[in-house]
Amino acid sequence: MMSYRFASVLLFLLLPLEASSEETANLTVRVQGVTPGQGEVEVTLFSDEESWMENAAHVLREPVGDEAWVDVLVPRLAPGDYAASVYYDQDGDGELDSGMFRIPKEPVGFSNDARGKFGPAKWDAARFTLDGDLLITVNVVKIR
DSSP: OHHHHHHHHHHHHHHHHHHHHTOOEEEEEEEESOOTTSOEEEEEEEOSGGGTTTSOSEEEEEEOOSSSEEEEEEEEEOSEEEEEEEEEETTOSSSOOBOGGGOBSSOEEEGGGOOOSSSSOOHHHHOEEESSSEEEEEEOBOOO
16 A cells, blocks of 8 residues: 555656656747748757757758748747757758858848857857747848
8 A cells, every 4th residue: 555655646746747848849930031932941940059050959941932931840849048040042952052251142040130240140149048839030131
């Protein structure tokens, strides 16, 4: 009888831990600044400063439809801090076209519409917190 009671108490205590480990949220990244019907967008999501612009947690591509924006769904993410880097692959070749000094020739953007000086935006400028379903907007622009 005592072992049954112990097991019941243990199960009762562990249930909240198991439920919380399964909590996730959906992130929708709305990419604006695209030409309807042309190319595709790539959303790269990073989960911490150490991996920023080096080791992506998620990479998703979505073709541009009939609108001047594209919604990219990143499903079932754990709550926490993230930052997104986005580029608009206008020619659909799967690569970010770049010129001299590796300056992108295709439109790029970051979460929070963060901008970098002489390179990508900083993690702290692009970071956002996901604690439930969230829609963020990223405006892609050509770097001149």
